[in-house]
Amino acid sequence: xxxxxxxxxxxxxxxxxxxxxxxxxxxxxxxxxxxxxxxxxxxxxxxxxxxxxxxxxxxxxxxxxxxxxxxxxxxxxxxxxxxxxxxxxxxxxxxxxxxxxxxxxxxxxxxxxxxxxxxxxxxxxxxxxxxxxxxxxxxxxxxxxxxxxxxxxxxxxxxxxxxxxxxxxxxxxxxxxxxxxxxxxxxxxxxxxxxxxxxxxxxxxxxxxxxxxxxxxxxxx
Amino acid sequence: xxxxxxxxxxxxxxxxxxxxxxxxxxxxxxxxxxxxxxxxxxxxxxxxxxxxxxxxxxxxxxxxxxxxxxxxxxxxxxxxxxxxxxxxxxxxxxxxxxxxxxxxxxxxxxxxxxxxxxxxxxxxxxxxxxxxxxxxxxxxxxxxxxxxxxxxxxxxxxxxxxxxxxxxxxxxxxxxxxxxxxxxxxxxxxxxxxxxxxxxxxxxxx
Numbered sequence: 001x002x003x004x005x006x007x008x009x010x011x012x013x014x015x016x017x018x019x020x021x022x023x024x025x026x027x028x029x030x031x032x033x034x035x036x037x038x039x040x041x042x043x044x045x046x047x048x049x050x051x052x053x054x055x056x057x058x059x060x061x062x063x064x065x066x067x068x069x070x071x072x073x074x075x076x077x078x079x080x081x082x083x084x085x086x087x088x089x090x091x092x093x094x095x096x097x098x099x100x101x102x103x104x105x106x107x108x109x110x111x112x113x114x115x116x117x118x119x120x121x122x123x124x125x126x127x128x129x130x131x132x133x134x135x136x137x138x139x140x141x142x143x144x145x146x147x148x149x150x151x152x153x154x155x156x157x158x159x160x161x162x163x164x165x166x167x168x169x170x171x172x173x174x175x176x177x178x179x180x181x182x183x184x185x186x187x188x189x190x191x192x193x194x195x196x197x198x199x200x201x202x203x204x205x206x207x208x209x210x211x212x213x214x215x216x217x218x219x220x221x
Numbered sequence: 222x223x224x225x226x227x228x229x230x231x232x233x234x235x236x237x238x239x240x241x242x243x244x245x246x247x248x249x250x251x252x253x254x255x256x257x258x259x260x261x262x263x264x265x266x267x268x269x270x271x272x273x274x275x276x277x278x279x280x281x282x283x284x285x286x287x288x289x290x291x292x293x294x295x296x297x298x299x300x301x302x303x304x305x306x307x308x309x310x311x312x313x314x315x316x317x318x319x320x321x322x323x324x325x326x327x328x329x330x331x332x333x334x335x336x337x338x339x340x341x342x343x344x345x346x347x348x349x350x351x352x353x354x355x356x357x358x359x360x361x362x363x364x365x366x367x368x369x370x371x372x373x374x375x376x377x378x379x380x381x382x383x384x385x386x387x388x389x390x391x392x393x394x395x396x397x398x399x400x401x402x403x404x405x406x407x408x409x410x411x412x413x414x415x416x417x418x419x420x421x422x423x424x425x426x427x
Binding site for chain 2: 002003006007009010013014017018076077078079081082083084085086087088089220221
């Protein structure tokens, strides 16, 4: 377990040394979402209706933006070999990498989203719901994105390939994430949506580390 | 030879459909250095990666004290210290941070008290607080070698350890390797240059 914590700490320290990488992701999220009110116009009920979907899509794209370096940096400098050689399961290392990614992207995106939701005229209850769905849903994006990043390791144009692989797999999370906020507004069952979102996250947690580890071993050959 | 710790039998590896080597057998005992020599592309790196289980061999076995390394990969990996042709250092971390992070990633207890002697062995104390991206190729290589020493692993797998090292650094490496061998450690090194260790054996790959 100490290796797991060490890997999370190392990755967070690396991000801390280069805060620009995270800043770009968050800035993209802010700019991309604020384009919608500008493009669609100030019709409050239209904006409030599309807000959750727009914010969820933008969060998904923002998370993907940072994923292509998740394993590529370790691959290029040889530290991936050290992870492959560590005397503890590579599945845990995969989980640690995705966890560190979530802490520096998913978590800030979820905390930032309510403030952007204000620009869409969402009511306070919906803002909180939006943050909650992103908190529960973004770990899935980090895990699925991590799998896509591991599978495209060493490929040319890996960024585009990564998005093509990850986006379809993220569709269920997107549907239930945006759907939960919508359910709250239309009197539907918000809790049920959130529970499905959590279930998706648990499925990803239980499956992707093994797939990521297999992909990394393949890349190490 | 006395009892051998590492026994490799009939190892064969294939890369991209091409046989790199086959029916390779050797053993290494405590305090022994095995130098791998051969032309470029003869499979020295592949053999090292196969021994580290980074590359899956097509056939053959690797035994440590009679136990199959592939049956207990995590225990096996814990016995290895690895120096690849990539240094495995993070440019944004300092020399000291890189070494300590690498030790912690091996799941080892905190290495702060052992760090100084590893730094001194490769004349690195003055560079300890410098980010690795500001170092020269030789300084990075020295840092990577300090990581190998710090790991305190019984078997060193080294790919061209003398690469980019100047003369004082080469003798520092020899001293570290001799100390490791004298303590009963094992080392397998792919090399073009003579490592200058008396009594070492050579395995030529064709």
